[in-house]
Amino acid sequence: MKKRIAIFASGSGSNAQKIMEHFKKHPDAEVAIVLTNNPEAYVLQRADNFEVPSHIFTRQEFYSSKNIIQLLTNLQIDLIVLAGFLWLIPNNLLKAFPNKIINLHPALLPKYGGKGMYGDRVHNAIIEAGDGESGITIHFVNEEFDEGEIIHQSRFHIDKGDDLEIIKFKGQQLEHLHYPKIIEFLLKKIKNN
Numbered sequence: 255m256k257k258r259i260a261i262f263a264s265g266s267g268s269n270a271q272k273i274m275e276h277f278k279k280h281p282d283a284e285v286a287i288v289l290t291n292n293p294e295a296y297v298l299q300r301a302d303n304f305e306v307p308s309h310i311f312t313r314q315e316f317y318s319s320k321n322i323i324q325l326l327t328n329l330q331i332d333l334i335v336l337a338g339f340l341w342l343i344p345n346n347l348l349k350a351f352p353n354k355i356i357n358l359h360p361a362l363l364p365k366y367g368g369k370g371m372y373g374d375r376v377h378n379a380i381i382e383a384g385d386g387e388s389g390i391t392i393h394f395v396n397e398e399f400d401e402g403e404i405i406h407q408s409r410f411h412i413d414k415g416d417d418l419e420i421i422k423f424k425g426q427q428l429e430h431l432h433y434p435k436i437i438e439f440l441l442k443k444i445k446n447n
Contacts, residue, residue, distance in 0.1 A: 256282055257282060257283040257332040257441040257444065258283070258284060258332050259283060259284065259285045259286060259331070259333050259334075259335055259441075260286060260288075260289060260326055260329065260333075260334050260335070261273060261288045261289070261336075261337050262288075262289050262335070262337070262339040263288065263295060263297040263336075263337045264290060264291055264292050264297075264338055264340045264341070265292065265295055265297065266295070266296045266297065267296055267297025267300045267337065267338065268426065268430070269338060269433055270288060270297050270300055270337045270338075271297075271304075272430040272433065273335060273337065273437060274288075274300065274301070274304040275434075276434035276437075276438070277437075280438075282441070282442075283438065283441050285304070286306075286331060287306065287307050287325075287326075287329055287331075288306055288307070288308045289309045289310075289311060289322070290309075291310070291311060291316065291339075291340075291341060297337075298310070309325065313341075316344065320346065323346060323347055326350070326351070331351070331354075332354065332441060332444050333354050333355075333437065333440060333441055334351055334354060334355040334356070335356055335433075335437055336356065336357040337358060337433070338358075338372075339357075342399060343395050345397060348396065348397065353394055354444070355395040356393065356395060357392070357394075357395050357402070358391070358429055358433050359390065359392075359393065359400050360373070360376050360377065360388075360422075360425050360429070361377075361379075361380060361388055361389065361390070361391065362387075362390075362391060362407055362409065363393060363400055363404060363407075364400075366380060367391075367399065367400030368398075369399045371400065374418060377418055377421050380412070381417075381418065381421065386411065386412055387410065387411055388412055388421060388424075389407055389408050389410055390425055390428045390429050390432065391404055391407050392405045392406040392407075392432065392433060405436060405440070406432060408432055410424045410425065410427075410428060412424075
């Protein structure tokens with residue numbers, strides 16, 4: 255039986271798309287569902303393009319019911335992948351899927367992490383600090399924003415004159431390259447347990 259991935263996303267979903275592309279014809283794993291808290295999120299269109307089912311949920315459903323856990327359990331999800339998902343994961347979901355929820359952060363944690371640090375906010379903080387490098391961090395999710403155990407980091411050099419768009423582009427190149435591979439690596443480990 256194929257390993258099954260659930261993707262949570264709040265926005266455009268470019269990483270979700272790369273993950274769906276990577277696993278579309280994969281012999282051992284598949285994206286089973288895309289979930290979002292944003293009914294306007296473009297990730298819904300991307301999921302539709304790949305014929306992946308999607309589910310839109312409310313804050314109340316996510317934090318005050320067991321609906322999401324039930325849905326993921328019924329789908330026999332092996333790994334939950336956050337791809338630009340902005341809400342803190344509730345404890346009951348963490349307990350239901352221990353060490354099976356991962357996130358991608360667009361900086362080298364522990365720098366530039368925490369509540370409210372996502373997307374352009376992260377890159378602008380890096381620019382303001384005048385850092386000579388940045389990168390991405392893939393980590394397990396725990397009760398705090400961006401504080402789970404680090405699985406993988408990749409770095410890129412920031413050249414003098416690099417603006418927000420260039421830094422974002424360099425980061426996205428690393429995200430799109432590494433995130434699907436790390437997911438595949440983790441699924442193999444789950445298989446061997």
